[in-house]
Amino acid sequence: MGKKNQYPVSYTICSNTYALLPYMDGHRLLTRVIEDRSEFLVEESVYKIVAKSCSFYRGSLASATLYAQKAIGVKHKPPIIVGEYYGNPLIFFPTHSPKNKDSIWFNFDAIDLIAADDSGRGSLVSLSNGVVVPADISPIALRNQHSFTGSLRRYFKKAQRVHNHRMNYVTKRAFPPRSQQPLD
Template identity: 35%
Template sequence: MMEQKNYFVEKKMILMLGEYNRFGKLCARVMAGTSAFLVDRAPLQVLDDTLTYIGFDLKGATTGAKVVLDRKAKCPIIVNPYLGICLFPTKSPKKADCIWFNPEHIEKTTAMGNKTIVELSNGYTMIIESKLAAFNDKIEKARQLIHLSTKRGKQPDTSSYEHTPPIDHQLTKEKSGKYNFDTLGNL
């Protein structure tokens, strides 16, 4: 089976996880629809490639998600805001066995002891090393991120995010035509 050189995350992508190829290189195993294939890029590289292609980057998407959700770790990220694609990690994204799920393709979750059975949109199921409540919380956070980001993008509420500097810290143009940079020393 051949590896794909590149891949951009698309709506039909169900999940992606790290898998080492026959040379020991970390690649991305992608499940899209009823097919699965290996991409010659690590999962985080696939995410960054997708974001960079549309003018964003993984660092910005991660930082933005943390701010919107007020979380510090294992945040979902919006991989394509134009298509509304949001993915969430099952564990630290730095771990090779982290699985990135698209919540739109999760049909049902069921507890199986300390694990979770995940029913996917393509008719397949997976057993995940995560308690049901923790896994469902990740799904909910991903849905919350896409909802809040879309809402904020369509109707920005600038009153909740202050950008205006205080009046006493403004540089103004004086009658002489020069800006009052000398006030900087007075702060």
């Protein structure tokens, strides 16, 4: 009897996740996960990993998509904030429609360079860990996706600063220093 390859059955995106790529193993669609220091296969589709990761961080892929569409006005293939990790957004963007089984999802922070491949029709994405990922999308389209993702990060960070400023103001007004509080 042949030995069957055993892969993890699920995966949650985290800050050291760099890319999620579809991978065919015979007739099974798996996901190739590229992290900062490792690579492995998972027995889940890329789309399912992204959706379940959004749920893990107490959101949903649908709400993350709507947030991005409203924030930066991108309706087709918007980048999404999967979750927040110690105050920093985990922002990923797809190369194709999110439900497309051929779509690769990249971590915005993990990309060093997007270049054209030898044919000029595809891209070579250099990640921060030295791995180069080929993608069947033009470099211009991929750079646009990356640029939209940067806009989403700036929008999120600005909203975060405004929220923190308001919270500091409310806290200072609601709770005056002890020296100003009346004594019983």
